[in-house]
Amino acid sequence: MAQSLKTVKSRIRSIENIRKITRAMEMVSSSKLKALQKEYSAFAQYYSRMEKMLNDLLASFPSSQNILLKPRLNKQKIILCVVTSDTGLCGSYNNNVIRIAEEFIEKNKDYALSLVAIGKKGLNHFKKSKLVIADTYTELYGHYSYEVAQKLVKFLLHAFLSGAADEVYAAYTNFISASRVKPVIGKVLNVERGDGEAQEYLSEPDIDTILKELVPAYVAMKMKNIILSSFTAENATRVMAMHEATDNAVELLDDLVLVRNKIRQADITRELIEVVSSADAMKG
């Protein structure tokens, strides 16, 4: 056994500390996850109803016009929002988002692409690339804030309407359940006409006026959905990562305790042999 008792003991101590930290982080994230999950599920109800209403309306009034609905024929400029976390220690969460964002960038390299970074990790990653970073939103620390989201939506709508962007996409993580999250790319602008049931609606006031209010509201809620879903997924991934880290620490600790005991036993045996052999020598 090459390791000395002292080094093994200090390793045990440090791993014990790590285990305590990861366990605490797991608990913190899991309580955050619970709160966010509640918020997200209430919001998802609202959002899905709004989406359905919009799609039904668009199907019912196929001739309706709205500037946010109109696809740009001469597509040149694209904005991609990358939603990542501000802090690390959440497993592959950020890497997955960045990976699909880079795939998207590679696929659309013929267009002028600029990025909007939400979260420090994405910002730090793409800072090194040659891409233009149009806007950044950091230090949210997994809390959805209405003001920040409002600013972001305003920025995106302005970019789209002023022609600074012909299409807006977002790379984010879709929260499916506490044990399943999926990084995806979603289109934000222009708003696509989804599948809806056509109905004979009366509208008050006329449909174009309603759409003028409904479509921007929908875009704002879509961004909120993207951000909330990502933050919920971030905490879910962190719970998983920290749980795994705690398990690994416990496993390592078990192994090290075994090593420590073996070394100690070896030391005792060696000392005994010394005592016995020196006693033999004295007799001799």
Added chain:
Amino acid sequence: MSNVFHLDIVTPASTVYSSEVISLVVPAELGYMGILANHTALVAHIVKGKIIIRDKDNQAKIINTEGNGFMEVLKNKATLILESAMEKKEGT
């Protein structure tokens, strides 16, 4: 034909109301409008104001709304999507 219809009021934070009602009055963009059962399909833009509900026990209930909102009436079901909604307590 029954004289009640289903009403759902949802906000981003929660589902505020979900029950059968007799009548509903909402602040639409061009003025207050009343909805009864078996109304034809309708969409409306809701503005700030009071939503007055008469539930199936004939009890009135007032909910204040602020900001943007939308209403859809379809197949004897009304859905109100509001930015914010606060139930008005009695005496206030």
